[in-house]
Amino acid sequence: MTDFSTDAARDLAGPAWLVDRRVGAAETFAASAPPDVADEEWRYSAIREFNLSDYAPSLKTCDVPTPDLEIDAAAVVHTVNGRVASVDVGDELVSAGIYIGPLADADAGPALLGAVSAEASDYFTVLNDAFAAEPILIRVPSGVVVQRPIVVTHHVSGGRVAAFPRLVVDVGTNAQAEVLDYHTSDSGPLLVCPVTELDVAAAGRLGYLNVQQLGSGTWQFSSQLARAGRDATLTASTAAFGGGYARTRSDVRLVGRGANCDLLALYFGDGRQGLDFRTYQDHVAADTTSNLLYKGVVSDESRSIYTGLIRVRPDARGTNAFQTNRNLKLGENAWVESVPNLEIENNDVRCSHASAVGPVDAEQQFYLESRGVPTGEAERLIVAGFLDEVLESLPVTTMRRQLRSAVDTKLNRQAQLSHQTQAEGALS
């Protein structure tokens, strides 16, 4: 028995429609079977080591310092344990008809919550439906262009707390926005199940960047669910550094003719981290394009998993769909699984998939060393360069410096570890 009961869902604050929705979801959840490695989608995951009853839904927000991302943002929303801590939206955005804030306070809220996720629900999105305390809505009306990025931060704090951040981004016809979705948590045992819905209407343009720098004791089951309309352009991207076991599911459904989606991720695991990615490029409409590039590094005893599916539906003639996953394995004890897949139901398509797993290239290493670059520094340059291809393509370009420094922090830790190992070797 867990604390995620229908009664617990009913107790969460909100308007009647939201409470009813939560209760309905809690009932569905109570009747659903937990995922298992026997399911293809969870085959390589650590789901058997996860125990939901170790956690309880967060009942209140708590006072924690909010991160300063040093970004020139159009608007900033801070949330803690899935509840709004602060909202800062400039007047010019409000007068342009943009809404950024609690979804429950927006007239369109009931129609928009679940509009994208309903067709892609799973165990953890339903759990989020039942326990999302205060969903956030970003709505950019037709024809409006937001120049600077909109920032939403989520922090999870406490002991054995479960948090359910919910973000809905609705980009209207021919509108444009960039959103940074930034996730952190304390270092103790925590659970976070974020759901982000991205809905881009005809000719709309959205750059979405999810950054997770969660604490080392956090389980994350994240779902980024996107829908792109006619001639819409979407970049759905992730930079994953933290968490004990962090799974990110990223789905894009290309439902309008001519829609174009880039799916990007960079990740770096160390210690005993598990970073798990599941992607789905679903081509429903004709002449749609999706291009996926996921690049990751694993060191120490960390693990990374990539499984992805391109699906081309019968009506989606003229589809271009590509899927590439590349991994660098630093050290013998790191572990990588990479499984791309295609399911094609139309003949008039161009699709490809590729995956690669390997150590730092010895030729590249030799080339740099032959110019006087010390061994460790050469490896650093190559690893950082490997991730740079993705980094240079990410939206919210003002985050790049910080992402580079996150990569550097990981690499510095590697350098320290190998230094220690050498020192120990010298002593023994």
Add this chain to the structure above:
Amino acid sequence: MSELVIEGLRARVGGQEILKGVDLAMASGEVHAVMGPNGSGKSTLAHALVGRPGLEVLGGSARLDGVELLDLPTWERARAGLFLAMQYPTEVPGVALRDLLRASVSTSDNADEIGSLMRAEAQRIGFDEKFLERPLNVDLSGGEKKRNETLQLGVLRPRFAILDELDSGLDFDALRLVGARVEAATEEDSVGVLAITHYSRLFEQLRPDTVHVFAGGRIQQTGGAELAQELEDTGYERWSDSPPPTTSGSKLGEDPFADPFADPFA
């Protein structure tokens, strides 16, 4: 004044002995040409000196001003003053030339200085400045890669530079610029140059003081600049251990770092 002294150098690659006792001594500012047939082990000599992985030194020594290079890891050999312009420069995605030179020997000065040095060097050899910020060697033509190697030589100012077939892949104009740049390095910075090549065309600009004929894993003959022209005219046939090859490739493959596309009859 620096000195590079190679004595009795023997090395093995993939179980096969390629270098069978190489002796060679040279001083700062000198240009030594190492010429020989394909597959004779010239490139293996270059890679043995810089310490390429996969190559096993069996004996001998290579000292730079008394420091035994063969005992050092590759990067320390470079810091001791050895540079290799590679025949096939490696592509390193995501690492720009600027990043490399910053992390490299003798350029720990401020970043502005590296930038202006790079631009000045690029100009001297007609290397497009747009390549300075791009990933190393990625999508560069063969000739651009060779200019890139030459640019690095110019910035790093080694004591001794080994040029492994620097002339291959360069068109006539590029060869002239690159050859002149290396020749200038021997005069301006007293760089000693060990130029490994099959042809004498590099020596229009870069004037060799000494020419070594390399065959069968060792130096067979040493002479003055005139020997380069003589070899160009008469070929290397008399240095082959066996009769001239009757089928293509019979001598190829002996040197694992040799040009796999080279014409065995050239």
